[in-house]
Amino acid sequence: MQENYQQKTLGILGGGQLGRMVIQSAINYNIDIHILDPDQHAPCRHIAHAFTQGKLTDFDTVYEFGKNCDILTIEIENVNTDALEQLAKEGKKVFPQPHIIKLIQDKREQKQFYKNHQIPTADFILTDNREAVKAQSDFLPAVNKLGKEGYDGRGVQVLHSEADLDKAFEAPSLVEKLVDFDKEISVIVARNEQGELNAFPPVECAFHPTANLVEFLFAPAQISDEVNQKAIEVAKDVMTKLDMVGILAVEMFVTQDGEILVNEVAPRPHNSGHHTIEANFTSQFEQHLRSVMGMPLGNTDLRTPAAMVNLLGEDGFTGEALVEGMDEAIHEKGVYIHLYGKKITKPFRKMGHVTILEENVEALKYKALKIKDIIKIKA
């Protein structure tokens, strides 16, 4: 059989760093990638086969873009799913399927889905407005999550006590029991049209000892074989029950009792999978490509333990980006810098990431913290 992937055009909605890293994999397969993004300076711009500047939430823009592609996928959730539904009806392959993107866009729909399908998740109550949240003072401590258009922390509010209730969202949201978790982990799963399904080894978030911040991510997660297996089963279960094709990052809590609770999912490559480029036999970006293009999935085994540190713009610096400490970092064995093609830095803007490979997990963690100190993005 002759497989002609290079004859198919893949369109990606979103032209950020996730799409950029998918293109980096696609180059090896001669697959032409079309990108749609509102930003003319989008990270994908210069390496895409074709770039269209336009709004991802606009029906006509997405529809016109999609007509020139054979297969469509996303690298960001906030897209016009009606246009994708129309394109799918007209015979385009759209993965993830539009109704799944739509479900995931709404955190309330997401949580209901877990509940209805016996997927373990923290208890929650749907709330239509602030008054409804305020009525749940017995449910605290809790997390108030906006139903739609919450991204990267905007749309999530922790309510420790009644004093916090005034911060509740004035819009359809949910109130979820605050989990006293032991660990936060993530499992990325992929599934293709043929139903082939596999999971990447769980990744763990390393928290700052006192501040409630994630310092870096590392794999393999330091969890028991039992918890490891359970986490993978839960992630695969979500994928199967969604009947989704594509790649799905499942963020989970491991409770003090070793139970798994699904926190959130993202139907695209995810920050918790960046290390896979150097650390695993197949990267999440390659896997995303394979899953939507109808190719066989790749092996996800870890080759070497790895940590991933995000490179965020330093606070107090805005302007043309400069990377401080690059030479020192890249002179080290097993340190890999990925810059995202963004010329301008702003405080906390995701400008790149660094992956560290190291066989000894304690040495790995030490190196990850050291890298965080060495590399700074300033202007």
Add this chain to the structure above:
Amino acid sequence: MQENYQQKTLGILGGGQLGRMVIQSAINYNIDIHILDPDQHAPCRHIAHAFTQGKLTDFDTVYEFGKNCDILTIEIENVNTDALEQLAKEGKKVFPQPHIIKLIQDKREQKQFYKNHQIPTADFILTDNREAVKAQSDFLPAVNKLGKEGYDGRGVQVLHSEADLDKAFEAPSLVEKLVDFDKEISVIVARNEQGELNAFPPVECAFHPTANLVEFLFAPAQISDEVNQKAIEVAKDVMTKLDMVGILAVEMFVTQDGEILVNEVAPRPHNSGHHTIEANFTSQFEQHLRSVMGMPLGNTDLRTPAAMVNLLGEDGFTGEALVEGMDEAIHEKGVYIHLYGKKITKPFRKMGHVTILEENVEALKYKALKIKDIIKIKA
């Protein structure tokens, strides 16, 4: 110190697969790459920041191209070195240095250099024309090599006996003693402006048991520690004596007595280094980039034993390329396909390569041969 590699423009003379793979590394550093190539469909075309179609051997073309770059390098030897000399005089960084490219372009100059610098190489005689070659019948068996413009086998003629003398080149050439070698190996070395120098682990050519053809390349080479060390020393010695900055592939023979003889060098990434993308801590392409951009060199250790199989267009097929056997191949753990962006296949055209990772070297060789059987490029 703030290192601003992303503010420098790198120009590469040549837009083939070697340049394409350098660009794949450069993407991670936000380094903009300009490409010059005569072919409008060159492999680099769609992923280069800027592409100029033009002749690499033309002075004005190369000079005008180079004026818009900060740093210049090559991915093919046959370029106009006078233009590069002029650009270097005008303050551009040109690596490899033009006089070194010029020396290597001429096999006679190359061999003289080895002789004058005590670099071990097979005995040879310079010959100005066919008559001069014919006068060397006592020197046979030998290899007749054209001085200039021999590439990929064109310009090399084996003279087993007097009967072959009529095939000798009618142009300045050299006659080199045919080496009864035990193995053919290759060592790639890199050196930056700061004088930092390191070598990749030696790679071995695996020959067909009867036909005199290389079936695949693999690393680590199956040579003694002593030969391994000697090979690396010789390669570094060549680099140091050339005082070259950039990357140099040194092809060598290991004689029946375990001696090293330098066969040829290439001042650019080389076929014998393709496996390094997945197999080593740093790839040769990344290393090429680092060496010419003034960045610290990367660690070259092998992570996993690897083999590399070239994907050449099947004999008898010309036209739009189709890859037969792709699915079967990429479903295997540790198999990596790299297609070079060439739409049209021709018999024996270099269309891509496949790298196989496998801890057990005998299993590795078996898998390499199996992959050769599975993947075919047809039209």
